[in-house]
C-alpha cells in the first residue's frame with residue numbers, strides 16, 4: 001500500500017520548503033502546497049517542489065462564482081497537480097464547472113467543514129446542527145456534482161466513507177497522541193483517520209515544526 005501521508009509544506013521560504021521535502025521524502029507519499037506557498041511562489045515554486053519526485057496536492061480552496069473558479073482551474077493545469085481543493089459551500093454549479101475544467105488525472109475534492117471549526121463556530125456562520133450533519137450534507141452535494149471526494153475531519157470520515165464507498169477522502173487536523181493541537185479543533189490521530197477510511201492524511205506542523213522532522217515523519221509512518 002502506498003504511503004498516505006501528504007506533508008503540508010506551509011513554509012514561507014522556497015529553499016527551506018524544498019530542503020524539508022527532500023529530507024522527509026522517503027517517509028511521506030505526497031506534498032501539499034497551500035495558499036501560503038502558492039501566493040508567494042506560484043507555478044515556479046510548484047515546479048521546484050515537484051522535482052522532489054512526489055505527487056503534488058495543490059490546496060487552493062477555490063471558492064468563487066463558477067466562471068471564475070473554472071478559469072482558475074484551467075490556469076493551474078500548468079502545475080499538473082494530482083489533487084486540487086475547492087469549497088463545497090461554493091455550490092453544485094461551481095463544483096461541476098471546477099471538475100469540468102480540471103486536467104484529466106487531477107482529482108478535485110471539496111472542503112466540507114474546516115477542521116479548525118466546531119459546532120459553536122458553525123452556529124455563528126448561520127448553520128444550525130452538528131458538524132456531522134454539515135459534513136454529510138456537503139459531501140452529498142460534492143458527490144452529486146461529480147467530484148472525486150471531499151476534505152473532512154477524521155471525526156466524520158468513517159460516516160462519509162460508508163455513504164460514498166469509492167470516494168477519495170482527504171483528512172487534515174491530524175495529531176499524533178500528545179502533540180500540540182494549535183488552531184485545529186476536530187482532531188484525531190493519523191492511525192484513527194486511516195482506519196476509518198481516509199485516502200490521504202494531511203500532516204503539517206507535527207512534522208515541519210518537530211525538532212527532528214525526519215524522526216517525526218518516521219514515527220507517524222510507523223503507527224499506520
Ligand SMILES: O=C(O)c1cc(=O)[nH]c(=O)n1[C@@H]1O[C@H](COP(=O)(O)O)[C@@H](O)[C@H]1O
Nearest residue numbers: 008059113114115151172173202203204205
Ligand atoms: O484543505 C486542507 O488541506 C485543510 C482543510 C481543513 O479543513 N483543515 C486543514 O487544516 N487543512 C490544511 O491542512 C493543513 C494542516 O496543517 P497542520 O495543522 O499543521 O497539520 C494545513 O495546510 C491546512 O491548510
